[in-house]
Amino acid sequence: MSGWNPGGQPPFDPQAGHRPQPGPYPPSPPNGPYPPPHGGHPPQIPHPYGPPPNGPRPYPPHPGPPPASGPFQRLRQRIGPIHTARRVFKPSRPGIVDDALVARVQKIRTFVGLGAVAWVSMSYKLANSLDGIVDDRTHQSWISVLMLCVTYPFAVGLLLALADPSARRELLRRAAKPFGAMVSIVAAMALFPALVLSGFAEGKFATNPGMTVVTFAVALLILGWVLPFIFWGVGLGLVYVFRTADIHETVPPLLAITLVWETTLVDLFTGAYAGVPGPLYALFLLGAPASVTAVGLWELHRLRAHRGIAVRDMLMRQPGPPS
Structure with a gap:
């Protein structure tokens, strides 16, 4: 018996005239274990991962993001500043229509606009440094938030006046x-002037070790929670127009168009781009409202053409009887 012949069968020698003894398993048939069908071709064995004969394979639904694995992650998702801002400022009405393409175009327009403003500010010395540009954009974002807070009650009042009387309670709830x-x-935002006016920011109430610990804890809370909530909330509030899609999908583009023209009027009367040459001044003064208006009208068109949602639908008026 050799290593290459573990069964111990001697090799076939035609001069000796002996053949190896058959093994314990019978030989395979020449055409394989399956009889050939008519035509002589071997049968086609279906692939185990191919589509079933009666339709596409039913794949299980996507499981989605895995849940938080630890107590710290669960606590962060529940009370963290960024997650809280998302719950507060993103629309969440059941059945709301969300167009990913429109959101992508809005983000591109926002980044292009910020880059253009930064270039003009540095080129024409409207801002001395990058910090000045950031402060200017932050100030303008906050002005936009305040103007939207003022415009919103008038917009809701106009909507209630034009809406069907039976739908006013539902619109108020939304x-x-x-x-x-x-x-x-x-x-x-009002927390910061309140801390300054009360003297809390200067340590006025840290008169004993206990109040010193309280002052330090409040400062940590403001730096670690309130500031991220404000910055994230302002960004989400402007992108989602303070979740006004909870009222109706057509309200955010209409409010965005109104808000950007109001901001343009403020820039015009306050001399926001003083020192910029005339043609470039007109471009940067009218570029933002023109682009926002174009995107808003395009969004309204997509809602009407692809979703069947029109501006008149937010009035919730019942169709009249056929004539």
């Missing part, structure tokens, strides 16, 4: 969450 988002961002 308008509550956008109003709550505005109140939350204004209250968070």
Whole structure:
């Protein structure tokens, strides 16, 4: 017996005239274990991962993001500033239509606009440094938030006046969450002047070790929670127009168009781009409202053409009887 012949069968020698003894398993038939069908071709064995004969394979639904694995992650998702801002400022009405293409175009327009403003500010010495540009954009964003807070009640009042009387209670209920988002961002911003005016920021109340610990804890809370909530909330509030899609999908583009022209009037009367040459001044003064108006009208067109949602639908008027 050799290593290459573990069965111990001697090799076939035609001069000796002996053949190896058959093994314990019978030989395979020449055409394989399956009889050939008519035509002599071997049978086609279906692939185990191919589509079933009666239709496409039913894949299981996507499981989605895995849940938080630890207590710290669960606590962060529940009370963290960024997650809280998302819950407060993103629309969440059941059945709401969300167009990913429109959101992508809005983000591109926003980044292009910020880059153009930064270039003009540095080229024509409207800002001395990058910090000045950031401060200017932050100030303008906050002005936009305040103007939207002022415009929103008038817009809701006009909507209620034009809507069907039977739908006014439902519209008021939908308008509550956008109003709550505005109140939350204004209250968070009002915390800072309140701390300064009360003397708390200067350590006025840190008169003993206990109050010193309280002052330090409040400062940590403001730096670690309130500031991220404000910055994230202002960004989400402007992108989602303070979740006014909870009222109706056509309200955000209409409010965005109104807000950007109001901001343009403020820039015009306050001399926002003083020192910029005439043609470039007109371009940067009218570029933002023109682009926002174009995107808003395009969004309204997509809602009407692809979703069947028109501006008149937010009035919730019942169709009249056929004539």
